[in-house]
Amino acid sequence: MASRNHWIDPLIFSAPSKVGKLFIEKINDGTLLNNLAVTLFETVLGFILGTLLGALLAAILWWSERLSNILDPYLVVLNAMPKVALGPILIVALGTGYISIIAMGAIISVIITTIVVYTSFKEVDYNYIKVLLTFGANRKQIFRNVILPSSFPAIISTLKVNVGLSWVGVIVGEFLVSKQGLGYLIIYGFQVFNFTLIFLSLILIAICATLMYQGVEYLERKLIKDSK
Amino acid sequence: MNFLSVKNINHVYFTKDQAKTALENISLTIEEGEFISLLGPSGCGKTTLLSIIAGLLKPTYGEVLIEGKSISKSKSDIGYMLQQDYLFPWKTIEENILVGLQIMNQETDHTRKQTLALLEEIGLKGVEKSYPKQLSGGMRQRAALVRTLATNPKILLLDEPFSALDFQTKLKLEDLVSNTLKEYHKTAILVTHDIGEAIAMSDRIYLLSKSPGKIAKVFEIPECLRDETPFDARQHPEYSNIFQQIWEELDNLETKPEY
Numbered sequence: 001m002a003s004r005n006h007w008i009d010p011l012i013f014s015a016p017s018k019v020g021k022l023f024i025e026k027i028n029d030g031t032l033l034n035n036l037a038v039t040l041f042e043t044v045l046g047f048i049l050g051t052l053l054g055a056l057l058a059a060i061l062w063w064s065e066r067l068s069n070i071l072d073p074y075l076v077v078l079n080a081m082p083k084v085a086l087g088p089i090l091i092v093a094l095g096t097g098y099i100s101i102i103a104m105g106a107i108i109s110v111i112i113t114t115i116v117v118y119t120s121f122k123e124v125d126y127n128y129i130k131v132l133l134t135f136g137a138n139r140k141q142i143f144r145n146v147i148l149p150s151s152f153p154a155i156i157s158t159l160k161v162n163v164g165l166s167w168v169g170v171i172v173g174e175f176l177v178s179k180q181g182l183g184y185l186i187i188y189g190f191q192v193f194n195f196t197l198i199f200l201s202l203i204l205i206a207i208c209a210t211l212m213y214q215g216v217e218y219l220e221r222k223l224i225k226d227s228k
Numbered sequence: 229m230n231f232l233s234v235k236n237i238n239h240v241y242f243t244k245d246q247a248k249t250a251l252e253n254i255s256l257t258i259e260e261g262e263f264i265s266l267l268g269p270s271g272c273g274k275t276t277l278l279s280i281i282a283g284l285l286k287p288t289y290g291e292v293l294i295e296g297k298s299i300s301k302s303k304s305d306i307g308y309m310l311q312q313d314y315l316f317p318w319k320t321i322e323e324n325i326l327v328g329l330q331i332m333n334q335e336t337d338h339t340r341k342q343t344l345a346l347l348e349e350i351g352l353k354g355v356e357k358s359y360p361k362q363l364s365g366g367m368r369q370r371a372a373l374v375r376t377l378a379t380n381p382k383i384l385l386l387d388e389p390f391s392a393l394d395f396q397t398k399l400k401l402e403d404l405v406s407n408t409l410k411e412y413h414k415t416a417i418l419v420t421h422d423i424g425e426a427i428a429m430s431d432r433i434y435l436l437s438k439s440p441g442k443i444a445k446v447f448e449i450p451e452c453l454r455d456e457t458p459f460d461a462r463q464h465p466e467y468s469n470i471f472q473q474i475w476e477e478l479d480n481l482e483t484k485p486e487y
Contacts, residue, residue, distance in 0.1 A: 127310055132331060134284065135304075150318070
């Protein structure tokens, strides 16, 4: 109604009723679910990959002090640089299919995850480690029993950040080269001035991202609830 | 052969600009079942010495032997209690006290039952499923004691374990620890800066001076005090005599010129 009465510019904001109609239309002709599934798949995969790789890299850096000294300056540079700028290079390297888009989603979260998780590993109170050392624990036992569990809060908060970041990576990737997905719909809508379509996609992205975030919060409650 | 033999320990801390001698010529022997204290002002190297005896730190020179064997081969014979409990907040009390057994691959049904029984004996029945944050400081330190005793160590190294507690809890815990150790015939080394605590709990006190850490004097605690519980020992007339002697000695050390 607000857009019908021109209180807000109807071109840019569209009208909820029109968005609703488009929603039903697209569901019925099957294209919506298709695009949604594609983007969701790419994002979730990028998210999981980015988080796992980041955590793995952090573990390796903790394990080998030498490696962390060598790699530290590279991490600083990679962190400062906007990863989406790497988009075109990724696409040329990995092709225009799913892989490069998933890689976009992953790479944006990997560096930040590595840095946050590694810092958390290093900041574990030495006395907890000392307790284990007095029992003769080796490095692997120390990692599993102290370093990793005490870093769960940091890992969870990184996961929450990564939800948002992987969406950025994937949507930008789809802007650049995709023929499918919600990002594609946004660009397509932009190119044909169909802002209703853009809005529909935005709303769907918002819903999915929120659901993912809730998923992480559920994980948080399960992992940390007792001790915090 | 002595139970524990500390031979000529010297330790130097190296930094970019300087070398600081933390310990110089520390030698002492302990027999099984004895309770000795390392007493001295802050900075005299008591914790360094304890870390060396525990095998956590390699001394620049000298060696430590338990029953004739080098310390590095007898990791499982040592139990260590820190100043604070450092129980893992993400584990239940039960999981915490079993940590040592787990690391040493000694966790069996039998050892688990034994450890839980010890928990009950120490007055913490019913808290197995609780988390550390739900317990008071004294209770947590008691749980930490169970954790240390669970692996049945031959020697207990106590690094000022009561200093973070309020006075009442401290006295109660001193009695508890002393009685438990006597009951299980454990040998113990206590590091403290509290003269009263050292007198109340030990058979023998090594007074350390600082910069560099050296054994300044050894005090043998008379039998009349040794036979009492820590709480009762503090009320004994002999207590103030020894306290006075040690106090004067410490005073002398402070006023001696450092070079």
